[in-house]
Amino acid sequence: MNTGAPDARRYYALPSPFAMKRGGRLLGAQVAYETWGRLTAARDNAVLILTGLSPSAHAASNAEDPTPGWWEGMLGPGKAIDTDRWFVICANSLGSDKGSTCPASIDPATGEPYRLGFPELALEDVANAAFELVHHGLGIERLACLVGCSMGGMGALAYMVLHPGSVRAHVSVDTAPQAQPFAIAIRSLQREAIRLDPQWNGGDYDIHDGHGTRYPEMGMSIARKLGVITYRSAMEWNGRFARIRLDPEKREGEPFGFEFQVESYLQGHAQRFVRSFDPNCYLYLSRASDWFDIGEYGGGDIMQGLKRIQIERALVIGVSTDILFPLEQQEQIATGLSAAGAHVDFVALDSPQGHDAFLVDIPNYSRAIGGFLAGL
Amino acid sequence: MNTGAPDARRYYALPSPFAMKRGGRLLGAQVAYETWGRLTAARDNAVLILTGLSPSAHAASNAEDPTPGWWEGMLGPGKAIDTDRWFVICANSLGSDKGSTCPASIDPATGEPYRLGFPELALEDVANAAFELVHHGLGIERLACLVGCSMGGMGALAYMVLHPGSVRAHVSVDTAPQAQPFAIAIRSLQREAIRLDPQWNGGDYDIHDGHGTRYPEMGMSIARKLGVITYRSAMEWNGRFARIRLDPEKREGEPFGFEFQVESYLQGHAQRFVRSFDPNCYLYLSRASDWFDIGEYGGGDIMQGLKRIQIERALVIGVSTDILFPLEQQEQIATGLSAAGAHVDFVALDSPQGHDAFLVDIPNYSRAIGGFLAGL
Known part of the structure; x- marks a missing residue:
């Protein structure tokens, strides 16, 4: 392409x-x-x-x-x-x-x-x-x-x-x-979030799609956020985000929407990942890591x-x-x-x-x- | 009751x-x-x-x-x-x-x-x-x-x-x-898994329901598993689960189904929790913890x-x-x-x-x- x-x-x-x-x-x-x-x-x-x-x-x-x-x-x-x-x-x-x-x-x-x-x-x-x-x-x-x-x-x-x-x-x-089992547990849960997303559809979603077509956005977003949480460290985030709130105009209007900067940081990571990585490829590579x-x-x-x-x-x-x-x-x-x-x-x-x-x-x-x- | x-x-x-x-x-x-x-x-x-x-x-x-x-x-x-x-x-x-x-x-x-x-x-x-x-x-x-x-x-x-x-x-x-932000990130992701579950339906699911009725089972299951992962420790799991596989007859038949004991352990925890705890209560108490x-x-x-x-x-x-x-x-x-x-x-x-x-x-x-x- x-x-x-x-x-x-x-x-x-x-x-x-x-x-x-x-x-x-x-x-x-x-x-x-x-x-x-x-x-x-x-x-x-x-x-x-x-x-x-x-x-x-x-x-x-x-x-x-x-x-x-x-x-x-x-x-x-x-x-x-x-x-x-x-x-x-x-x-x-x-x-x-x-x-x-x-x-x-x-x-x-x-x-x-x-x-x-x-x-x-x-x-x-x-x-x-x-x-x-x-x-x-x-x-x-x-x-x-x-x-x-x-x-x-x-x-x-x-x-x-x-x-x-x-x-x-x-x-x-x-x-x-x-x-090891902790890493397997994290990766298994990432895969499960994708698998449980109805839009994954047993792997039969729209490949190389634009927005609006069938793609397991929810599962990929959860998987990516869980990834980022485990890729970084609590110590770094204490210094970087502490308990800093988002400006009110940047908060989501919906119930239980994001309020802290750390939540917005994760959302940014997820948005950059979702639709830029193929979900089935993610599942295959993730499982390969567990098997090694x-x-x-x-x-x-x-x-x-x-x-x-x-x-x-x-x-x-x-x-x-x-x-x-x-x-x-x-x-x-x-x-x-x-x-x-x-x-x-x-x-x-x-x-x-x-x-x-x-x-x-x-x-x-x-x-x-x-x-x-x-x-x- | x-x-x-x-x-x-x-x-x-x-x-x-x-x-x-x-x-x-x-x-x-x-x-x-x-x-x-x-x-x-x-x-x-x-x-x-x-x-x-x-x-x-x-x-x-x-x-x-x-x-x-x-x-x-x-x-x-x-x-x-x-x-x-x-x-x-x-x-x-x-x-x-x-x-x-x-x-x-x-x-x-x-x-x-x-x-x-x-x-x-x-x-x-x-x-x-x-x-x-x-x-x-x-x-x-x-x-x-x-x-x-x-x-x-x-x-x-x-x-x-x-x-x-x-x-x-x-x-x-x-x-x-x-x-602190690491705990906030984990709890935010647990809440998001529930909120993104279509069965949560903005909080309007069937309360005190039996099986088969509207309840955000997927979101609650992911939230619980993420909870259990963070409630325990990698060290304990190395000794307890290592890389032990499930017996073939206990594995799920579906693609990317559970294969390791640690995955089955998480599934057991989730199954005991889902439908025994009210999702909206979970959201309220989880957010209260972030706010403290x-x-x-x-x-x-x-x-x-x-x-x-x-x-x-x-x-x-x-x-x-x-x-x-x-x-x-x-x-x-x-x-x-x-x-x-x-x-x-x-x-x-x-x-x-x-x-x-x-x-x-x-x-x-x-x-x-x-x-x-x-x-x-």
């Missing part, structure tokens, strides 16, 4: 059929990606970024798309992920509707969108699709560094365990070696699973205010990769912004990630 | 009209309550319990109602709140549908349920109604102790600041001196507000795993009451159960509360 907006995406056609972990296969599937910097002749300076659930491949501005990306402060010439030195690739997750094949894509077998006919999606599939792009698409034998943020951090663990020798160094950002467990590769044991990952160096970073991916889970990753033989730096930050700190506390994340990459 | 089930409730007719903090008044209103033990001739052994948002006045079994109460382990002969010594009163909150006048009650002016015609409810109104019961209904000049749990702890602060000299000692359990701020009585300053509370002794208790009423808020209460001249014991527990620890970790709460009461 060419809307005339700047677009730096490239597309890699996955091998067809592309077999999925839990069964089923995709025909004619693709992965969208963007790149920054130049690959050396030795092809030894590639950094791949795997994203969280909702971001696109547009991690930062570039010549073809000067709009700011979702990690604009981290990525660019002279920045922590220095595009003067590194050839950086950001892959849109398989199953996401930002250019990669997903439940909103046309199923070539029917000519109609897959919807719930899309095969069950695991983060291993997201990882395998990104690996195909890097290995066969871009001809890169070995990544200098694999960076995974949030859901992308789990995908990065899958990438490394499934493709030994494909990664030299790893940066693990605000993520987990497996989904590196312990599967270690006979049920996280440490044994991590021990199968052979890399040279790793930076594992997290924040004490993250309630969705608590710091103990970053410690597990650091301990496991270290036991596997990697030289591991573990950085525990006290950023007040919770899970989203990696998107907000650019100074501290830049210092840690920039320092690590400079030392490679 | 006499259903033939055991019922130990008594009812106190509030002065009519009963003026509400934010305007409006109730005619012919009542407060439901239960009692345990015997009041001494000097009327100096009364302990009043103010509850959280959803419990009834049935805190423990008694002769007329032998079914276990919501604080059964804490209250009874020889227990921490020893009914051999204390005359214990538990008041159902004004605005709750467990016997007190509430939005589901008949408005004498119209002969129809109040619904959203119920005046705006503040926790100060809940406190004033309980004070009327104790002072004029039961003829008790001064409580030996006022116990407030969760929302009831905020109501207890209101009770003491509004009625100087009415309380000797205070037990503050898992509560806060004001609603002891700082209102101290020119906007929490400490100055608490300083106006004149009592002899206090026990302030909370848990480090509580994300809804974090331990720092209990510390504020302890500091403020101490600055006001009370002798204050502050107990910070590490119970893994989160906010609900006071309902679950009976051994530790018994030790603290029993020890405090024994010393009075």
